[in-house]
Amino acid sequence: MTSASTSNVISSERVEGTNVYNQSGDKLGSIDDLMIDKMSGQVRYAVLEFGGFLGMGTDRYPLPWNVLKYDTTLDGYVVPLDKAKLEGAPRYAQSDAPAYTPEYDKDLSSYYGVDW
Amino acid sequence: MTSASTSNVISSERVEGTNVYNQSGDKLGSIDDLMIDKMSGQVRYAVLEFGGFLGMGTDRYPLPWNVLKYDTTLDGYVVPLDKAKLEGAPRYAQSDAPAYTPEYDKDLSSYYGVDW
Numbered sequence: 001m002t003s004a005s006t007s008n009v010i011s012s013e014r015v016e017g018t019n020v021y022n023q024s025g026d027k028l029g030s031i032d033d034l035m036i037d038k039m040s041g042q043v044r045y046a047v048l049e050f051g052g053f054l055g056m057g058t059d060r061y062p063l064p065w066n067v068l069k070y071d072t073t074l075d076g077y078v079v080p081l082d083k084a085k086l087e088g089a090p091r092y093a094q095s096d097a098p099a100y101t102p103e104y105d106k107d108l109s110s111y112y113g114v115d116w
Numbered sequence: 117m118t119s120a121s122t123s124n125v126i127s128s129e130r131v132e133g134t135n136v137y138n139q140s141g142d143k144l145g146s147i148d149d150l151m152i153d154k155m156s157g158q159v160r161y162a163v164l165e166f167g168g169f170l171g172m173g174t175d176r177y178p179l180p181w182n183v184l185k186y187d188t189t190l191d192g193y194v195v196p197l198d199k200a201k202l203e204g205a206p207r208y209a210q211s212d213a214p215a216y217t218p219e220y221d222k223d224l225s226s227y228y229g230v231d232w
Contacts, residue, residue, distance in 0.1 A: 007216035009160055012128040012150035034128035034152075036159055041181035043157035044125055065157035100123035 019076035020048050020068070028079065028086070035062060035100060045108070046077070049094075059091045062100075064114045135192035136164050136184070144195065144202070151178060151216060161224070162193070165210075173210045177202070180230045 012034055020028045029050035034043050045062035068077040079086070090108055098104050109115070128150055136144045145166035150159050161178035184193040195202070206224055214220050225231065 008154055008218060008221065009151040009216045010154050011163075012132065012152060012159075015152065016128065034150075035125040036128060036131065036150075038124055038126050038186070041159035043128075043152055043159060047127075070154070100125045102124060105124070 015046065019074070020063075021071070021074055021076055021078050022083070022086075023078060023080055025074065027076075029058075029061075031077070032058075032060060034065075044105070048079075050091075057094045059093060060097065061086070061089050061091045062108055064108070064112050066114070067112060131162065135190070136179075137187070137190055137192055137194050138199070138202075139194060139196055141190065143192075145174075145177075147193070148176060150181075160221070164195075166207075175207045175209060176213065177205050177207045178216075178224055180224070180228050182230070183228060 015031055015034060018031050020030060022028055029048050031046050032049035033047040035045040035047065036043050043065045046065055046068055048061040048063050049058050050061060051058045063079060067079055067081070069080070070076075071078045081089075090104075090111055092098055131147055131150060134147050136146060138144055145164050147162050148165035149163040151161040151163065152159050159181045162181055162184055164177040164179050165174050166177060167173075167175045179195060183195055183197070185196070186192075187194045197205075206220075206227055208214055
């Protein structure tokens with residue numbers, strides 16, 4: 001899959017599992033999944049997997065795709081969000097994924113200030 | 117992941133592995149991977165995995181996302197392409213994925229008559 005780096009596209013299998021860092025270079029977690037608009041094919045959210053302390057399972061943070069910036073040095077994505085913003089961000093438990101209804105979509109857009 | 121069907125988005129993990137049929141309802145293969153535009157987050161191709169006769173490995177057909185129509189009865193995607201069109205379509209061996217360069221992109225767009 002190294003060939004993908006020389007092109008304008010990247011494979012979903014490559015994105016899944018990629019590390020995510022904050023602006024200080026601390027690892028936040030990794031991408032677990034992508035949420036794609038069924039009609040347009042637009043990736044709306046990259047779902048950050050985070051935590052998993054003491055075998056309690058991990059939390060999922062849906063991050064708007066355009067929040068993620070790829071950093072070639074880190075070989076991962078950087079999210080320009082401070083700790084407080086991320087700590088207050090919408091999340092769900094691995095075992096309790098929401099339906100991603102239009103309402104949930106709206107909550108996320110609002111939190112991150114994304115205008116679809 | 118059943119909850120995803122009630123929303124406007126679908127998870128990449130759900131798309132991967134979904135069966136693909138022709139218009140007669142014959143199974144062509146399944147989705148192996150998605151190729152996503154790095155900058156815009158637009159899914160450009162869903163890669164159809166097909167074949168695998170006699171342990172020879174499978175071929176991959178990158179299909180433009182908007183060619184795929186989801187059919188709830190089949191619980192899979194339908195591609196409105198005739199046999200000849202698919203047989204002549206750009207493909208590659210599992211072990212020999214191309215770089216998805218702008219030139220390759222252009223070849224695919226041209227073959228399927230997609231204007232990005």
